[in-house]
Amino acid sequence: MDTIFALATARGKAGVAVIRISGPRAAEAGQALAGSLPASRVAGLRRLHDGEGGLLDEALVLAFDEGASFTGEKVVEFQCHGSPATVAAVLAALGRLPGMRMAEPGEFTRRALENGVMDLAQVEGLGDLLEAETEAQRRQALRVLSGALGDRAESWRSNLIRAAALLEATIDFADEEVPVDVTGEVGALLDAMLCELTAEIDGVAVAERIREGFEVAIVGPPNAGKSTLLNHLAGREAAITSEHAGTTRDVIEVRMDLHGLPVTILDTAGLRDSADAVETIGIARAIDRAKAADLRIFLLDDSGETQGLAPLAEDIVVRGKADLAGGDGLAVSGKTGQGVAELVARITSVLEQRAARAVTATRARHRQAMIVAQGAIGEAQNQLSLGMEVAELAAEDLRRAIRALDSLVGRVDVEHVLDEIFARFCLGK
Known part of the structure; x- marks a missing residue:
């Protein structure tokens, strides 16, 4: 070598x-x-x-x-x-x-x-740690680098090996009297495994957002103060502001660190019916990006209309241009800063609650391996429900689940992802 x-x-x-x-x-x-x-x-x-x-x-x-x-x-x-x-x-x-x-x-x-x-998960954690820009990204990457995912995978693997061994013993001694019925212990092990895998799979999406960054879209009618608010949040003139409606034609992105969370704020075109072909394209893009965003801030004018894009449960609805209008409820002004601190606190609270649901697995590759393992365990349970006569088929399903979990930490079937992973590293690492 x-x-x-x-x-x-x-x-x-x-x-x-x-x-x-x-x-x-x-x-x-x-x-x-x-x-x-x-x-x-x-x-x-x-x-x-x-x-x-x-x-x-x-x-x-x-x-x-x-x-x-x-x-x-x-x-x-x-x-x-x-x-x-x-x-x-x-x-x-x-x-x-x-x-x-x-x-x-x-x-x-x-x-x-x-x-x-x-192991391979630690390698990915190291790559994420080298790229970390915020405190949440650093903590998450360090958790993976420390071997937390590998430890979980090893625990799951041990339980599956135990379950498979019990079934194999039943198969090996099929012609003899087996003194203990293993279905109860195997069933309990598989039930516990499915619960843990389901929780991990559900948390991967949040972990990915911590690594890549949450997207927060500012949406609303023209001239509601969206671009002025974006500029205030960014601390610079990131977007052109004008008294003329329809100034913003494309989505403008500003990356920020909100209390340790990576966040990209999106300024979108004002939502309205328009005869201008270019503005109509901008509005369509605004709606698409807003729907895909993790959180939406509806910045409304006095009409209170959202132009067909309905807020979801966790979305934040506020009035714009608070320096020019009165009224009840949360209102903000990007020009004077009124209400901006309260708005940032609301955004941070929502995203922190989501980030708290992040688990050990952080990548789509991890999620896919766990989904394969989850499906194989489910198949094994289905086989066992038919009786111990098909225990051999259930044992093979468990071996398939073990191979899927082994791919999490690089034991098998990972050569095709290695080149891509290591190409992202710097020369001296």
Whole structure:
């Protein structure tokens, strides 16, 4: 296997740059540049030299033994000064050593997976953690990275193996008198499994929204103050505002962090009947995006009309241009800021309640694997309802469920997703 190396920190000027080496020749490469390596997991100050004895830098050097590193292989790390010239010189010196090559994007993490240091769900959690922009995204990614989904999958797998073993025992001793009826224990195990899987499957959609971001659409008639409200929320002139109705023709998006939740606010075209062909297209797009959004803010004028788009139970209905009109109920003004804090609090409350329903699984791939397992368990229950004469068919259904759960953590049937997952990683990870 090749020994790989790469810059593990961001490119550009920095106080410190970390260069990572992993593979069978990592220690040899480290010694070639540093002269000697410190004890495992102990930092040592060393002068780095190139192959001709020229001084490259003075760096902290760390060495990790096989089985005790991020990749599970022998690893050496140089903590160099972070100038681009220093980094380039050290990388060039490593590239001239025999058996060394630059790592591909995500290759360090892929080796961690192949060496059993991480499971596939943890790899996805690490990818999400590297992309996290808000506190909710960080917490969710860290939960997956810590192995929470793998632990759940292992627990489910153990229960299914137990149920399958009981059925297999019944099959193996079909010609003898089996002293214990296993249907009660198997049925209880499968019932509990289905309840847990159903809860996880239902929570994936929310977890995906935390990772990708919730969408909140501002909808209402023209000149209700939608674009002005968006600009106030964004803290900048994201949308053009005008006294003329129909100014907004397309959906304008602004990404925000609301109390740790990733949220994209959508400013949409004013809802009304229009003879203008371009405005009509904008209105159609507004309705489509509003229907697909996670939450809608209906910003209404004095007429109170929603132009055929009815609010759902959790949608927020407010009056616009509160600085110009009185009345009861929640009203906001993007121009003066009146009522905006209360509106943000309402939005945050609704989305926090939804985020609380997020579970361990976070991706459509996880959901699909669990749906397959859920269906296989359901089939096993149907077989068992026909009697122990078809226990062999039920056992095969349980084996199918086990294979589906194994795919969650990368034991089987995941080669087709690996390239896509690791391509999203940066070079030094």
